[in-house]
Amino acid sequence: MRKTIYTFLLTWSFLALFTMCKNPGIDYKTFSIIEETVQPGLQSVLVLGKYDFLGEVLSMNLNIGLDEQLTDAKSYPMDLENQSFTVTVEGLAPGTSYYYCYVVEFDNTHKILTEIGTFTTLSDVPLVRTLDVTAVDSITFLVKCIVENDFGMPIIERGICWGLTSNPTCDNNIVEHPESDTGEYYCQITGLELNSYYFVRAYARNEMGLSYANEVLGFMTEAFEPPTVETLSVEEITPTSAICRGRIVNEGSSSVNQRYGIHLGTTLDFSVDGAYYQGDSDGDSFYVNFTDLSPNTIYYYRAYANNNEAIGYGDTHDFTTPSLGRFRIDVLCSPSDGGEASGSGEYDYNQSCELRATPNIGYYFKNWTDPAGNFLSEDNPYIITVINDMQLVANFTQAPEGGIDALFSVGPSSKIYFSRGNLQYRASDHTFQFAEDQWVRIGANNSNISSNYAGWIDLFGWGTGNEPTNTGTNNDFVDWGENSIENGGNKPGIWRTMTKEEWNYVMNNRETSTIGGVENARYAKAKVNNVRGIVLFPDTYENPNEIEIQTITINNPNGSFDDNVYSENQWSILEEKGCVFLPVTGNREETTVQYLDNGFYWSSSMFGMARSAYGLHFDESSLQTDVETALKIGESVRLVHEYQDANMRK
Amino acid sequence: MFKKFLITVLALSFCDITFAQEQQDQWIWPDQHIEDALYLHIGLGPTIGGGLAMATNPSFFDYDLKSGFAYQGGVAFNINVSHHSSLGLIGIGRWGVEIEALYGAKSYKAGNKTLLMNYLEIPMLLQFYLTQGLLVEAGLTPVKLINASPNYLQSGNVTADMGTMKVNDVMISAGACFKTPFGLAIGLRYNLGVSEWAENFHSKTSTAMASISYLFPLIK
Incomplete structure (x- = not known):
């Protein structure tokens, strides 16, 4: 019995060992x-x-x-x-x-x-910051600002406001920047009081309201103001002499008296060899006549004036004195088969040189440029004064005067130049001209048409080249191009009207360049200078980066005029690239001008034996090249000039 | 750990049985009425009980565990060994052993929640009879947590994942019991847990239970 008890106790002793064991940990989780x-x-x-x-x-x-x-x-x-x-x-x-x-x-x-x-939080007013203020002179400061975000609302005004108090607002003084856009801009504050502390900050406004920059910058004007001086251009440069001019804009905080002139040196750093030369008064300006200059040397000069307290300088200009001796003038032709140019040779310094360009058959003289293409003159002959070696280029073109210098195919092997604008006619002196700009149309004033009307009209009955105020008939189509056109070469027969097939080829068949991935881009509806119309792209065309053309409108007769909207400046870029613009013109029935939002342009093709002819018609939702119209209706005329390549001329 | 514990218990019990068998030639069965012989009483029957479950609070979490109701139920197995009475009566010996297999549930108040933890418990107690019906008992009660609900306890932004808790404990048990001659037994017992619920959850369990059981005599 006792052993049983011992065994039992021994068992529990072992069991007690297990109590020493620890249970494992549990998982804790936090929020x-x-x-x-x-x-x-x-x-x-x-x-x-x-x-x-x-x-x-x-x-x-x-x-x-x-x-x-x-x-x-x-x-x-x-x-x-x-x-x-x-x-x-x-x-x-x-x-x-x-x-x-x-x-x-x-x-x-x-x-x-x-x-x-x-x-x-997003902002409905612009986010604008004042970045920096730098002194231009003692009382003029340049403030650098930035419109960082317009939050999708176009900026309608931006600028700076300034004043003597620490938180200037637009109720104080403002300088409005001429451009309204996002990004950095600079405004200049002038006319400040001397020896004063000013505060300035940027502001911008959109339709939602006005916002100010958080940064208010302070700046101190000088205790005195030096004269404000303007450096004028140099005159009469010879190998050893030149006349430099300057002008005192403002005498500053005290009188200049006679202390003004020209600061002249041969390096931009006037401290090297710059010297002050007293000027002579000449009305509103003053000048210094330098007579002992060195030939073939670059000189730097700036006007100066000194009042009792400080000296003021104008901007630094430079000029180069020519060499002594003879100079070479070379005249080139572009294209080389476009014509001939005379005047090449050696000339003495300051000698007059006459350059003359003579175009070959089929070419017209365009202008003079330097070899880099910089425009020099449209005169022919062109008279220059030789002061150094020069190369000039006589440029020729097949586009006649009044034509746009770009080719458009009107058939598989025929090309034309478009005239620079729609044809206009003045009955009182029987004068034809092309519209000054491509978007120009006479419109409602065509209702004044009469045989002695002293104003311009541009809607003509079909084939009325002999008498543009008549009604068109089917008996005698007289092309308007048979007349002398004042700003179109002023000779008869230079221009002609396109046929129905040619209008169709121009609009629908010719091979042209690719624009924005659209191959054979021929035309697009657009609004130029707020006038609706069709922009025609020349056969060879590279769209400028700064001009956006909506690809959906290219070759699209249903395209919207409002998808491509161009200002006058933007159009001048397109025109430089050879684009043609056909504005909407309306048409005229007797003295009623109608459909002013539609374009009507005659072709030379008559419709069968009936009293009607084909023409180009376009409006907001269509463009057709073979619209049949009664001959009596007055429509626009856009003349073209035939192109002949060198092989054809031979 | 619990498995090791059971293996050890079985091994030691086997030793005890072997030892008892070695003594078998000295055992006299009760119906032989032989003076100074050993009598073996074995009972087996159901037992149920209820009482109070208590837990110490974990030191670093404000779980605020409070005591709750506990209940248990299962099977009780009792052995009592005695000498033949000189009066010729078949009496009860001074010593006995009680082994129970119980399913126990303990509930605690944890904030506004009630934490219920279900255990398997195997009390193994040495009993000493003060009189023929009244005895005191002491021993160990291995317990193993079966499951707990809810599966987490929350204190602010921290939750303890009760699903990852694996509690094994050997409770120290002591109590008293009154047995009637016809097999009904009523007992009071206090169990003191000695192991923390987890090494990072420093609560210990204790229970105070009252139970009632009925043991059918297998050998008298």
């Missing part, structure tokens, strides 16, 4: 935000996300404040569902940085605050 999206709006923010937590969350609030420590925070309860949270907070200020955190409450005694984050 954490695993997903978060903060979407600021103009005056609101949407915050949503997900959290990871095994337990229960009693509530979750979003605290938002302007203070980095959230001492001014307001609390917004969040919607909780399936460990997701969301809240939309309204009533925030646009364009403002806010701080936020989450307040998570687990029970009545436990809550935590998450780390503080930040967001910035």
Whole structure:
């Protein structure tokens, strides 16, 4: 029995050893935000996300404040569902940085605050900054600013405001920048008081309102003002002499008296060999006649004036004295078979040289340029004074005067030049001319048509080249191009009207360049200088980078005029590339002008034996090259000139 | 650990049985009425009980565990060895052993939640009879946690994942019991847990239980 008890106790002793063993640890999990999206709006923010937590969350609030420590925070309860949270907070200020955190409450005694984050609401007014102020002179300062963001609302005004108080507004003094856009800009403040401290800041305005830069910069004007001087151009340069001029714009804070002239040297750094030369008065300006200069030398000069307190300088200019001796003039032709040019040879310094360009048959003289293509003159002959070696190029073109220098195919082997504008006629002195600009049309004034009308008309009955104020008939088509056109070479027979087939080839068949991935780009509807019409691209064309053409409108008879809108300046770039613009013109029935939003252009092709002919017609939703119209109707005329290549001329 | 524990218990019990068999030639069965012979009483029957479950609070989490109701049920196995009475009566010996296999549930108040932990318990107690019906008992009660609900306890932004808790404990048990001659027994017992629930959850269990059981005599 006793052994049984011992055995029992021994058993329990072993069991007691197990009590020394420790149970393994368990997992603890803490609350954490695993997903978060903060979407600021103009005056609101949407915050949503997900959290990871095994337990229960009693509530979750979003605290938002302007203070980095959230001492001014307001609390917004969040919607909780399936460990997701969301809240939309309204009533925030646009364009403002806010701080936020989450307040998570687990029970009545436990809550935590998450780390503080930040967001910035969108702004409806522009975001503008004042970057820098630099002194131009003692009372003139240049302010560098930037419109960093227009938030999708076009800028309608930007500039700077300045004043003597520390927070200048537009109620003080403003300098408005001439351009309204985003990006950096500079404004200059002039006419400030001497020895004063000013404040300046940038501003910008869009349709939603006015905004100021946060940065207000200060600057101090000088205690005194030197004279303001302008350096004028140099005159009468010879190998050893030149006359340099300057002008006193403002004497500054005290009188200049007679202390003005020219500062002259041979390096940009006037401290090397610059010297002051007293000037002689000449009306509003002054000058110095230098007579002992060195030939073939670069001189730098600037006007100066000195008042009792300071010296003022104008901008630095330079000139080069020519060499002594003879100079070589070379005259080239472009293209080489376009004609001949005379005047090449050696000339003495200051000798007059006459250059003359003679075009070959089929060519017309265009202008004179240097070898780099820089324009020099349209005169022919062109008389120059030789002061150094020069190369000049006589440029020829097959486009006649009044033509656009770009080729358009009107058939498989025929090309033409378009005239520079629609044909116009003045009955009182029987004068023809091309419109000054391609978008020009007479419009409603065509109703004044009469045999002695002193104004211009541009809507003609078909084939009325002999008498443009007559009604068209089917008996005698007289091409308007048989007349002398004042700004179109002023000789009869240079120009002609296209046939129906040629209009069709130009619009629908010719092989042309690719624009924006669209092969054989021939035309696009557009609005030029606020006039609707058709832009024709020449056979060979490279679209300039600064001009955007909507590809959907290319070769699209249904395209909208409003998809391609070009200013006068933008059109001049396209025109330089050879583009032709056919404006909408309307048509005329007797003295009634109608359909002013439509384009009507005659062809020379009559429709059968009836009293009608074909023409080009386009409007907002169509473009047709073979529209049949009664001969009596007045339509536009766009003349062309035949191109003949060198082989054909031979 | 619990498996090792059971293997050890079985091994030691086997030793005990072997030892008892070695003594078998000295055993006299009760119906032989032989003076100074050993009598072996063995009972087996159901037992149920209820009482109070208590747990110490973990030191670094504010879980605020409070006592709750506990209940248990299972099978009790009792052995009592005695000498023949000089009066010729078949009496009860001074010493006995009680082994039970119980399913126990303990509940605790944890904040506004009730934590319910279900255990397998095997009390193994040495009994000493003060009188023929009244005895005191002491021993060890190995327990193993079967499951717990809810599956987490929360204190603020921290949750303890109760699903990862694996509790094995050997409780120190002591109590008293009154047995009637016809097999009904009523007992009071206190169990003191000595192991923490987890090395990072420093709670220990103790229970105060009242039980009632009925033991059918297998050998009298």
